[in-house]
Amino acid sequence: MTFDPTSESLSNLLSENRTFAPTPEFAAQANAKADMYEEAERDRLAFWEKQASALYWHQKWKQVLDWQPPFAKWFVGGKLNASYNALDRHVLEGRGDRVAFLFEGEPGDTRTITYAELLTEVKKTANALLSLGIKDGDRVAIYMPMIPEAAIAMLACARVGAAHSVVFGGFSADSLLARIQDADATLVITADGGFRKGGAFGLKAIVDEALKGETNVKNVLVVKRTGQDISMTPRDVWWHDLVDKQSAEHEATAFDSEHPLFILYTSGTTAKPKGIAHTTGGYLTQAAFTHRIVFDLKPETDIYWCTADVGWITGHSYVVYGPLINGATQVMYEGTPDTPHKGRIFEMIEKYGVTILYTAPTLIRTWMKWGDEYPNKFNLKSLRLLGSVGEPINPEAWMWYREVIGGNRCPIVDTWWQTETGAIMISPLPGVTATKPGSAMRPLPGISAKVVDDSGNEVGNGGGGYLILDKPWPSMLRGVWREPQRYKDTYWSRFEGLYFAGDGAKLDDDGALWLLGRVDDVMNVSGHRISTTEVESALVSHHAVAEAAVVGANDELTGQAIVAFVILRGGVAPDKDLEKSLRDHVAKEIGAIAKPRQIMVVAELPKTRSGKIMRRLLRDVAENRTVGDATTLADPNVMKLISEGLKSGTKED
Secondary structure, eight states: OOOOTTTOSSOOOOOOOOOBOOOHHHHHHOSOOTHHHHHHHHOHHHHHHHHHTTSOOSBOOSEEEEEETTEEEEEETOEEOHHIIIIIHHHHTTOTTSEEEEEEOTTSOEEEEEHHHHHHHHHHHHHHHHHTTOOTTOEEEEEOOSSHHHHHHHHHHHHHTOEEEEOOTTSOHHHHHHHHHHHTOSEEEEESEEEETTEEEESHHHHHHHTTSOOOOOEEEEEOSSOOOOOOOTTEEEHHHHHTTSOSOOOOOOEETTSEEEEEEEOOSSSSOEEEEEESHHHHHHHHHHHHHHTTOOTTTOEEEEOOOTTSHHHIIIIIIHHHHTTOEEEEEOSOTTSSOTTHHHHHHHHHTOOEEEEOHHHHHHHHHHOTHHHHTSOOTTOOEEEEOSSOOOHHHHHHIIIIISTTTSOEEEOBOOTTTOSOOBOOOTTTOOBOTTOOBSBOTTOOEEEEOTTSOBOOTTOEEEEEEOSOOTTOOOOBTTOHHHHHHHHSSSSTTOEEEEEEEEEOTTOOEEEEEEGGGEEEETTEEEEHHHHHHHHHTSTTEEEEEEEEEEETTTEEEEEEEEEEOTTOOOOHHHHHHHHHHHHHHHOGGGOOSEEEEOSOOOBBTTSOBOHHHHHHHHTTOOOOOOTTBSOTTHHHHHHHHHTTSOBOO
């Protein structure tokens, strides 16, 4: 058969036939039921109205949806408060003694905070914000380590109606300044520093550096976390000095459902980051609903742990707002997975009896690389459900997660969503879906997602293309902060009237949905458009490989050739036969067309601080160019080692 490059937008190469149905026991107790899909299909708006009714509304809405493409308003006319929904109502309904956060710092210090205690702290912090002149409609930048005060600061902002802009505590002074300026924040909340990789790092000094730029910041509120020496100016206020003396009385104000709740910046194709704006009613509805059904949360008995930092959207939706609205008890951890040892996460699962774990494929593949001995040292039998987020998960990493971490008994929910979508969009429903390793399976009830070709026409089962959303959803972004044209150009211009996420996807022969990573990462090899995700998955399915990153490099013969960078599993040593074995394995798994031209064994891959692989930099190396800006990497030195190492990697004859 001759290949027609116009027939599909992305070649569908890998197939996966393994399926895992939920056990009858899990299905019987599951929050999600199969009829939810039909219910949502029958009347989508009534379905979302029902989910919104699970929140406390000070004033009910008059209209479910006002849709003026591409701008949506949900639950129009309704009024509510995010902080009231997360805290007050639990206390008023008699759940004040329930633990909200089981906090563990990297040095091993712990705090147990109940819902009543959290409410008191948030009320006092809200009063502190008011004393600094913060009012409804202002913006507050939050630059914190992963400590309870980060969540308290977010909820206090929501309580008084100020939009928070959380900036991940690993970003540089320049990145922080750009975000403060764009949001026009008037207050920064930070800490002296935090603990990471066995030592204290500074945050306040980076804030000081950032604020040398031009801003309208009037105060900096500083939590004492590490006790390191920092400079304090008249503009700076210690958290303990200001918050501790405030009244514990504060009545939450009801805000319009479309009141801005937060801005979260994501990197754009230009140097200027995009301020993704989310409002209150729709966002909270979908965050709480998805948290309840995707993780099958039983708030009375579950110990939930999402390992994301609050600096990312996952930390907003599935550490702060979703779990607290649902009255969950959750673990919060400040440090890194390998400090003081590589079993730290597993040790904490055992210690706290964690039942639900939600983490990223990057970490799962890192655990694979370190070896089974670390999880095997600890009792992980408390776990009953596992989740994955952040990027597509390779089938073999999924299987390892199921077998080694989940003991072959825990359903896995592989979730697809974005900063822009606000909450999970595509995921199996545990107790309902027979899952396939590596597939996010299908859109959640109430969500409409499709795979289309270059012309915007739906592809059938077995076809690949672009993932689009063709109907508005409650937690969708309300625009790019103060840049409506950029919002239209970025998300709505590729296909008329359709939201284009920027991701490639395919439907397998059974109609299950597979995410294929960013379309920018597609390689064009001899007329075939091949997704990096598929080749990486094929490499990771080899017994020697823990993680792989693949790029297309210019090639005179084929247009682009595949260059692969692989990290080996613990205990595997590279040898001269390994590269051949890996090439042959890829050819066997997905066809000779996808055989890498060059394979290089590396110790680490260039990753951003949120764990995403920076393929752009690997492409520079593969094409012998000067490596571009590496400042956003978690470890900027990684590129130097890779560049030097590539020269020793062999090419296929």
